Amino acid sequence: MTWRFVGANFDQMHMNTNLEWVRDHPDAELVGVCDEEPATSTGSLERAVDDLEIPDEAVYDDLDRCLEETDPDVVLGCPRNSLHAEFVERVAAFDDGVHIAIEKPLAADLADADRMLEAAGETDGLFALNWPVMWDPVKHEVKRLVDDGVVGDVLEVQYYGGNAGAPPADSWFYDPEAGGGSMLDYLGYGATFSTWFRDGDLPESVYADAYVPDDLAVDVQSSTVCRYDEGLSTLQTSWRMLTNPWEVEPQPMKGYEIVGTEGSISTRERGCPIRVTTAEEPEGYVVDPDPLPERFENLVTYLIDRLESGGELEGPTDPAFCREAQRIVETARRSVEEGSALELVE
Secondary structure (H helix, E strand, C coil): CCEEEEEEEECCCHHHHHHHHHHHCCCEEEEEEECCCHHHCCCCHHHHHHHHCCCHHHEECCHHHHHHHHCCCEEEEECCHHHHHHHHHHHHHHCCCCEEEEECCCCCCHHHHHHHHHHHHCCCCCEEEECHHHHCHHHHHHHHHHHCCCCCCEEEEEEEEECCCCCCCCCHHHCHHHCCCHHHHHHHHHHHHHHHHCCCCCCCEEEEEEECCCCCCCCCEEEEEEEECCEEEEEEEECCCCCCCCCCCCCCCCEEEEEECCEEEECCECCECCEEEECCCCCCEECCCCCCCHHHCCHHHHHHHHHHHCCCCCHHHCHHHHHHHHHHHHHHHHHHHHCCCEECCC
């Protein structure tokens, strides 16, 4: 079977990469692309049309017409954070059998997350979430090390993530009403993947603060402290890195540090994918990640594998799992507004 894909809205720059994955998969066909507000997009419809040689009749500026005329099996969406719920509701209402993949984060807030899950739950289609790092072998190797008990029980997770500023400077990323800011851009990564590493364990309470410069309307830095029974974890975001990590790894490095009862794991050592320390080897040793199963090659390969095999969505690809991690992000957002630690919201 050849799966018919539509790429809709280019607010997130990841859309261009997602469409390249469609082009490269032997069982996928790109039948349409749509961008309703190209002036605010950080991706590029024009570049996609040129690079993928998309014919004019497959290019749209109206999502409803695009869906009606192309009749897709799968819709890949990259709307701005504030429009995730509206997007999923629109696509789900088009056809209760259409499959949807939305770009990270799950939503701008917990209420929108619930709207999305409700809309998708009323259909027969698959609803998946794309975290670009889900296709990174390092994250899966860290998960395996934790699951295998290499460092014992997890006591804390430290996360530092971000970039050198969201491009371009006048994009929706700098609009609080659109879901902009470094916290919403990156805290979802820290909250979701630390929860995955902890096998779903969630904190009791959260305290967060964020820094908004005088000349901006959104934060460029945030720190979130999560309290668990056994201690504290910290999740930090920043748009103040010297370089973008996908170009040149900055200092301090982005990544995760996991402290357990019997050792620790770090992905934040330059030139080393993963370093593990244990009581037996306190100076540590390097772990090179194993190759991933073929289905984890990229988003499109994963979606087609799940559709053809009937397999369940796994970890951070599952919006229901991400909804639980979103509780951390939501509590952090409210904590910044109230200036106090809060119990984890439901």
